[in-house]
Amino acid sequence: MARTSSSDAERAAIRTVATLMAASARTAPKTRGVDTTQTMIVEGEDIELLAAAMDEAANTKPEYLAPAFRRDAQNVRGSECVVLIGVSGVPKKPEQPLDCGACGFKTCKGLLNARLQEGKDFFGPLCVFASLDLGVALGSAVKIAGDLNIDNRIMYTLGAAATKLRWLEADIVHGIPLSTTGKNPYFDRG
Numbered sequence: 001m002a003r004t005s006s007s008d009a010e011r012a013a014i015r016t017v018a019t020l021m022a023a024s025a026r027t028a029p030k031t032r033g034v035d036t037t038q039t040m041i042v043e044g045e046d047i048e049l050l051a052a053a054m055d056e057a058a059n060t061k062p063e064y065l066a067p068a069f070r071r072d073a074q075n076v077r078g079s080e081c082v083v084l085i086g087v088s089g090v091p092k093k094p095e096q097p098l099d100c101g102a103c104g105f106k107t108c109k110g111l112l113n114a115r116l117q118e119g120k121d122f123f124g125p126l127c128v129f130a131s132l133d134l135g136v137a138l139g140s141a142v143k144i145a146g147d148l149n150i151d152n153r154i155m156y157t158l159g160a161a162a163t164k165l166r167w168l169e170a171d172i173v174h175g176i177p178l179s180t181t182g183k184n185p186y187f188d189r190g
C-alpha cells in the first residue's frame with residue numbers, strides 16, 4: 001500500500017503551487033509587450049539565508065520599520081517555500097521612447113542617464129511601467145495561491161532582502177512566502 005503523510009502531501013502541494021505562481025507571473029500581461037520579469041523559487045536551507053538577510057536589514061532600519069523586518073523574517077523561517085518576483089527598471093523600447101514623464105524625468109533618456117543608484121532596499125530609478133508589471137505579476141501569482149488555498153503574503157521586507165542578495169537580475173524584487181497550517185501565519189500576527 002502506498003501512503004503519503006499529510007506533511008508530505010502539503011509540501012508537494014506548496015511546491016506545485018509555487019511553480020504555477022512562477023508560470024502565472026510569466027504569462028501576466030506586460031507593458032509594451034516587453035517582459036523583464038524574473039522569478040525564483042527558494043526552498044530548504046536557502047530560506048534561512050533570506051531570513052538572515054531580513055534580520056540584517058532590520059539592523060539598519062529606523063525603529064518604526066525594524067520590527068516589521070524581524071517579524072517577517074520569522075514568518076519566512078516558518079515557511080515551506082518562497083516565490084521571488086522581480087523586474088528590471090529600465091524603460092521598454094528606448095529606441096521608441098514614450099517620454100511620458102511619470103517617473104519624474106521628462107524623457108526616458110533622462111531616467112536612463114540617472115540609473116543605476118542603490119537605495120536602502122532597491123535599485124533605481126525605475127520606469128513606472130516596470131513597477132506596473134511587477135504589480136500585475138505579483139497579483140497574478142497570489143491569485144493562484146489564493147485560489148488553491150495556500151496561505152501567502154506579498155512581502156516588501158522579503159523583497160528588499162532578496163534584491164540586495166542579487167539572486168535575480170532585477171532592480172526591485174518582492175517575495176511571497178507560502179505555508180499550509182491550520183492558522184494562516186501571515187495575518188493577525190499581533
Ligand code: SF4
Pocket residue numbers: 091097098099100101102103104105106107108109111126127128129
Ligand atoms: S516612466 Fe519615465 S522611463 Fe518610463 S516611459 Fe515614462 S518617461 Fe520613460
